[in-house]
Amino acid sequence: MKPELIESVEDLQSKSNIYLTTHIENAYSVIVDGLIALTDGYPLCVKFDAASTGAVTVNPSSLGSKAVVDYFGNPVTNVRQNLIANLRYESVSDSFILLGKGGGGNATTGDVRKDKTYTSNAGGNLVGTLDLSLLIPGNLRSGVTIDGVIGKSTVVDTADAVLDPQYLLTGYSGYDDGVLKAGTMPNLTGIRTAAGVAQWANGDLAVYPERGYQKGGSGDGEIKVSVAQLQSVEGELVPANILSGKSVFGILGTGNIKVASGSITVPSGGTTLTVTGLPFKPTHIMYSGNTAGIWIRDYVNGVNLNFSQSGSGFAYGLWLSEPTITSDGFSGSVSNSDNEAHAFNWWAWGVV
Secondary structure (H helix, E strand, C coil), rough: CHHHHHHHHHHHHHCCCCCCCECCCCEECCCCCCCCCCCCCEEEEEEEECCCCCCCCCEECCCCEEECCCCCEEEECCCCCCCEEEEEEEEECEEEEECCCCCCCCCHHCCEEECCCCCCEEEEEEEECCCCCCCHHHHHHHHHECCEEEECCCCCCCCCCCCCHCCCECCCCEEEEEEEEEECEECCCEEEEECCCEEEECCCCCEEEECHHHHHHHCCCEECHHHHHHHHHHCCCCHHHCCCCCECCEEEECEEEEEEEEEECCCCCCCEEEECCCCCCECCCCCCCCCEEEEEEEEEEEEEHHHCCCCCCCCCCCCCCCCCCCCCCCEHHHHHHCCEEEEEEEEEECCC
């Protein structure tokens, strides 16, 4: 029994020999004494003389290069120098399987969380450097969850917003396309000066306010229109056209009302009345064919101010046609539908 035991130990020792490789690039070779053929499960322990740079092969005793694969049949590419490895031949794939290899993978330190250890094809007990300290709700959009961190409700996509600073009040701000924009619209308080004025065709005054926030209301939002602006659209708003002692929009009047009168005899069929030499331009004319009927005409605004009739009225058909106003008088046709001549009286007013 003793000789057989010693023989068995010696046999075990012979099979656990470590064979140092030689190599050409990633092709490694070893010489195994007495090895003439490979059988399924044949054990081979080698010590790699150099680190690999790609897929590794081993050629034992010139029996042919055999691929070295891992547990999953993947090529082994990252042996290191002086690595002692246990290999087992597998006949179906005609390759050596590397035994006892740790976890593999292509993860790098940047792929693994900071301060966490891991193994990969690069070796074991590696430490991750991926810093996720900024993975917090405030850095995630609402409705998005990453690694269990839920996005903050106030962090939203502003791509659909339209915000022009000129339409946002000064002192306020908002986000548009992810950019914080400050309002530039002036906050106009107190009484303001009109930016411009114009007169419409019907005589109404159009006032253009300053650009900005218009709160409105008494004492805050009122628009001041200067006399000069009023005069720019109404040239007749001058002292001479305002009665002396009166004030219109702060303009003191210097004008005085002047009156002139006269009469003519209008023959049957009518005549032309021409008045010149007046010290003013008439603005109103009154006329009467007798003492009972009176016409008053406003030639500034082109309207009849008043018509008064009593007694027999304009029994003789005396009428003054629309006169032509001049700087010192007027002229027009006076009709007479009666067969007799009649007196025609006129009065004219103006401001100087």
